[in-house]
Amino acid sequence: MNFCETDEAKELADLARDIWMGYFPSIIGSDATRYILDMIQSEDAIKQQMNDGYIYFFITENGKRAGYLCIRPDGDSLFLSKIYLSDGFRGRGLGSKTLDEVLRRGKELRAKRVFLRVNKQNSPAIGIYKHKGFIIVGEEKQDIGNGFFMDDYTMEYRF
Numbered sequence: 001m002n003f004c005e006t007d008e009a010k011e012l013a014d015l016a017r018d019i020w021m022g023y024f025p026s027i028i029g030s031d032a033t034r035y036i037l038d039m040i041q042s043e044d045a046i047k048q049q050m051n052d053g054y055i056y057f058f059i060t061e062n063g064k065r066a067g068y069l070c071i072r073p074d075g076d077s078l079f080l081s082k083i084y085l086s087d088g089f090r091g092r093g094l095g096s097k098t099l100d101e102v103l104r105r106g107k108e109l110r111a112k113r114v115f116l117r118v119n120k121q122n123s124p125a126i127g128i129y130k131h132k133g134f135i136i137v138g139e140e141k142q143d144i145g146n147g148f149f150m151d152d153y154t155m156e157y158r159f
Contacts, residue, residue, distance in 0.1 A: 001069060001101060004056035009046040012056060012068055016041040019067060019084045027121045032148045039144065054081060059089075059098050066094055071102060078106040080116040099132050107159060115156040129155050 004012055017037055024033040039045065049070070050056065059067040067085035071078055080102055085095055106114045117140060118125050138154040 001057040001059055001098065004058055004068070006047055006050050008058075009050070010043045011065075012046055012058070013041055013043040015058075015065060015068060015086070016046075016084065019086055022087050023084075027119060028148075035146055035148055036144070036150075049081075059083075059085065059094065061089060061092075061094055067098075069098055069102070071105070073109060073111070074115075076110075076112045078102070078109060078111040078114045080114055083116075095128055096132070099128070103132070103157060106157075111159065113156045113158045115154060117150070117152040117154055120151050120153055126153065126155075133157050 020033055020037050020041065021030075024036075028036075040049075046056065052072075054070050054072045057069045057071075058065045059069055065086075066089035068082065069080075069084075070082035071080055073079075083095065083098060083102070102114060114134075115137075116129070116134070118129065120126075120139070134155040134157045136153045137156050140150070140152050140154055142150045142152070144150055
């Protein structure tokens with residue numbers, strides 16, 4: 001993983017767009033995918049998140065950018081905000097390795113838990129999280145505007 005600097009936010013937004021448009025339309029639809037990208041994964045939105053304490057990393061394999069990760073310390077917890085891999089890098093253990101790194105950082109920070117939100121229809125991700133020891137602790141349906149909702153599970157890993 002490589003730390004993402006503010007001046008790399010455009011590259012990160014472009015990577016996010018490629019990943020999301022290749023994966024999420026089948027789960028939430030194309031219009032919702034574009035709306036969410038514009039709202040939380042645009043260059044400006046990413047820069048604002050960085051200013052608000054979110055820490056982005058490029059996930060790399062053999063020198064290639066395979067995806068990205070975003071975390072934010074939150075009191076005695078670590079919030080795993082985003083973890084996404086490009087299509088060609090999925091199913092090769094890279095996501096699992098990245099989650100191990102997140103958990104290691106959580107321990108390093110002496111967090112009591114790592115928590116995240118995941119779309120209820122994203123079965124592959126839910127399966128990976130459960131395999132790593134995360135449990136579902138709640139559900140959240142959030143109105144994000146324009147008639148779109150995020151319908152997620154809240155999951156956590158407790159140390």
